[in-house]
Amino acid sequence: MESSREPNLAERIRSRFGNLTRAERQLANVMLENYPVSGLGSITAIATRSAVSTPTVVRMAKKLGFKGFPELQAALRSELEATISNPISKHERWAQKAPDTHILNRFADAVIENMRSTLKQIDPETFNAVVELLSDRDHAVHVVGGRITNSMAGYFFNHMQVMRSGVTHVASNSNTWPHYVLNMKAGDVLLVFDIRRYEHNLLRLAKMAKAKEVTLILITDQWGSPVANFASHSFYTRIMAPSAWDSSVIILFLVEALITGVENANWDETKARMNTLEELFDQTKMFKKFR
Amino acid sequence: MESSREPNLAERIRSRFGNLTRAERQLANVMLENYPVSGLGSITAIATRSAVSTPTVVRMAKKLGFKGFPELQAALRSELEATISNPISKHERWAQKAPDTHILNRFADAVIENMRSTLKQIDPETFNAVVELLSDRDHAVHVVGGRITNSMAGYFFNHMQVMRSGVTHVASNSNTWPHYVLNMKAGDVLLVFDIRRYEHNLLRLAKMAKAKEVTLILITDQWGSPVANFASHSFYTRIMAPSAWDSSVIILFLVEALITGVENANWDETKARMNTLEELFDQTKMFKKFR
DNA sequence: TTTGTCATGGAATTTTTTTTTCATTACGCT
DNA sequence: AGCGTAATGAAAAAAAAATTCCATGACAAA
Structure with a gap:
C-alpha cells in the first residue's frame, strides 16, 4: 500500500543493518532508539551516546549515501518536518510499518x-x-x-x-x-x-x-x-x-x-x-x- | 493535569513577542512558522531564513533566557523528544504497591x-x-x-x-x-x-x-x-x-x-x-x- | 542641530564540530 | 602461522558555527 514512498532514514538503516559493523550497529541502535531526536544533536553527542568514535558516525553517514553527517542531519530534519505536519503519523503503533491489525501490533x-x-x-x-x-x-x-x-x-x-x-x-x-x-x-x-x-x-x-x-x-x-x-x-x-x-x-x-x-x-x-x-x-x- | 508544566519555547516566544524588536520579530515568526524544525538547523541557516544577522539570533536566545543559541536548540530537542516519543509513558509505575525502584518496576x-x-x-x-x-x-x-x-x-x-x-x-x-x-x-x-x-x-x-x-x-x-x-x-x-x-x-x-x-x-x-x-x-x- | 540610546549586521575571534589521516588491532582466509 | 582486508578510534586538520566586538545608522529627546 505504501509501496513507492521513498525510504526514510530509519528504513534505510534497517535495510542495511545486516551490512553494518559492530560499532555501526551500536550507533544505529541509538539512532533508532528514539528516532529521530537522537540524530538531531551534534555528531559528538551521538557518538558519545553510542560509545563509538565520531569518525564512525561519519563513515556510517557515507555508507547510507550521504556526503557527510550534516547532510544526514538535514535529511532527518526534512523528514521530521514532513512527519510533523502530518497529524496522522502521531498514531501509536508498535511496528510502525505494519498496519494496526498486523499480528505484531x-x-x-x-x-x-x-x-x-x-x-x-x-x-x-x-x-x-x-x-x-x-x-x-x-x-x-x-x-x-x-x-x-x-x-x-x-x-x-x-x-x-x-x-x-x-x-x-x-x-x-x-x-x-x-x-x-x-x-x-x-x-x-x-x-x-x-x-x-x-x-x-x-x-x-x-x-x-x-x-x-x-x-x-x-x-x-x-x-x-x-x-x-x-x-x-x-x-x-x-x-x-x-x-x-x-x-x-x-x-x-x-x-x-x-x-x-x-x-x-x-x-x-x-x-x-x-x-x-x-x-x-x-x-x-x-x-x-x-x- | 498539565497545569504546572513548564512553558515550551513557542509559548515563551509568544509571551514575549511584545518586547521583541523588529529583527527579532522576523526571527520569531520564522521559528514559529514550522515549529520546531526550523530552529533545529544551524544559527546561520535560521538567520538567513529570517533575513537577520546571526548576532540577532544569539541576542534573542539570551533574551529568552538561554545562555546561547546551542542551549536554546537543546531545549528544542528535548521538547521534541517529549512530544514525539512514547506511546506508553516512559516510567509508569507498574506494580503499584512497590516503589519505582523495585525490581518489578x-x-x-x-x-x-x-x-x-x-x-x-x-x-x-x-x-x-x-x-x-x-x-x-x-x-x-x-x-x-x-x-x-x-x-x-x-x-x-x-x-x-x-x-x-x-x-x-x-x-x-x-x-x-x-x-x-x-x-x-x-x-x-x-x-x-x-x-x-x-x-x-x-x-x-x-x-x-x-x-x-x-x-x-x-x-x-x-x-x-x-x-x-x-x-x-x-x-x-x-x-x-x-x-x-x-x-x-x-x-x-x-x-x-x-x-x-x-x-x-x-x-x-x-x-x-x-x-x-x-x-x-x-x-x-x-x-x-x-x- | 546635537546628543545619547539602541538596534543592527559585518567582520574578527573564539569555540565547536566535522572530516581526514593514520596507526593499531582484529579477523578471516589460505 | 602469515597475509591481507577491514574496522576502529585517537589525534590532527579543516570547516563551520557561535559569539563577541565594533561601526553604522535610525530615532527620540534636548
Whole structure:
C-alpha cells in the first residue's frame, strides 16, 4: 500500500543493518532508539551516546549515501518536518510499518495489557518473600513445569544453576517424579508452573511434595491452578493472547524478575559473576565494555 | 493535569513577542512558522531564513533566557523528544504497591523499552515471509537454540509440533548435530536462536546447513549473531535488562507472534490437529477438560 | 542641530564540530 | 602461522558555527 514512498532514514538503516559493523550497529541502535531526536544533536553527542568514535558516525553517514553527517542531519530534519505536519503519523503503533491489525501490533497490545494487569495483582511482599526463599542456600530448590511451561521451568533452572548450587529441574516425564520427590527434604522449595489446562500430575506432585514439608511456590494463570491450595506463595499471571494459545511472555517476565531478585540478594557473588561475564565479552571482542 | 508544566519555547516566544524588536520579530515568526524544525538547523541557516544577522539570533536566545543559541536548540530537542516519543509513558509505575525502584518496576520498564525498540526495527515483510516459510508443509522445519535460548527453541518446537508435521528440535548437545544436518534437505528451514555471547558451534551448524541449501532464519539480539551472514531472514531483538543477564522476554514475544502467524496461515489444519490432540489428551486422562 | 540610546549586521575571534589521516588491532582466509 | 582486508578510534586538520566586538545608522529627546 505504501509501496513507492521513498525510504526514510530509519528504513534505510534497517535495510542495511545486516551490512553494518559492530560499532555501526551500536550507533544505529541509538539512532533508532528514539528516532529521530537522537540524530538531531551534534555528531559528538551521538557518538558519545553510542560509545563509538565520531569518525564512525561519519563513515556510517557515507555508507547510507550521504556526503557527510550534516547532510544526514538535514535529511532527518526534512523528514521530521514532513512527519510533523502530518497529524496522522502521531498514531501509536508498535511496528510502525505494519498496519494496526498486523499480528505484531495486536500481540504487543495484548502483552502490555497482560503485564499491566499481572503487575497490578502481584504483591511485592510475596515477590520479596519468594526471592528470599529462592536465595536461601540452606535449602534446595526444585522446579517443575507443565507441558507448555516446561520451557519456562528450564529457563529458570538454567539461570538459577549458575547462581547457586542445589537446584534441580524435575524432568517433564512424570514417570520419574517419585524419584525426585524422594530427594526432596523438608524445607526445600518447589517452584511449580501450572497454567491451563492444569495438569493433574502436577497436582499430585504438589501434594506429595507438600507431604514432605516442602515449601511450594506456584506460578499460574489468572484463573489459578488447583496447586494453589498447597502453595505458600502463588503468582497469578495474565496470559491472554490473540491466538489459540495463551501467551507465556509475562510468565517469562516474572521468571526473569525473580532471577534478578535472587541475583541481587547475593550481590557479591553476582558481582564476581558479572566481572567474569565482562571478561568473556572482551574475549569475544564483539562488544565494548558497557558504562 | 498539565497545569504546572513548564512553558515550551513557542509559548515563551509568544509571551514575549511584545518586547521583541523588529529583527527579532522576523526571527520569531520564522521559528514559529514550522515549529520546531526550523530552529533545529544551524544559527546561520535560521538567520538567513529570517533575513537577520546571526548576532540577532544569539541576542534573542539570551533574551529568552538561554545562555546561547546551542542551549536554546537543546531545549528544542528535548521538547521534541517529549512530544514525539512514547506511546506508553516512559516510567509508569507498574506494580503499584512497590516503589519505582523495585525490581518489578525496573524490569517492566526495560521490557517495554525492549519491545518498543525491537518492534521499531522489525520489518513486517520479513515477518510475513518467515511465517510463510514456517507454514510451508513441503519443507521440514528445524529449530536450534544456544545455551540460553534453548528454552525458546523448545517452546517454539512445542507449539509448532502441534500445528504441523516435519518439525524437529535440534538437541542442544552439539555432538549430535552432524546427525541432524544429515537429515536436512534442500529447501528445509532452520530457525536459529543466537544471542550474545554468540556460540561458535551455532555458526558452524549454520554453515553446514547453508551448504545443504537449507533456508536459515535467525533470531538474534540487537548486535547480531554472525549467523546473520548466512541467514535469509534475521530478527534483531533488544534484550537489555537491569540484571547481569539479558532478557529473553522479547524473544519469546517474537516466537509467540510467529507461532500465531503460522496458526493463522493454516487455520483449518491447525484446528483439526488441535482437536485431535485434545482427544488424545482426554484419552490419557492427563488433563481436565477446560471449557 | 546635537546628543545619547539602541538596534543592527559585518567582520574578527573564539569555540565547536566535522572530516581526514593514520596507526593499531582484529579477523578471516589460505 | 602469515597475509591481507577491514574496522576502529585517537589525534590532527579543516570547516563551520557561535559569539563577541565594533561601526553604522535610525530615532527620540534636548
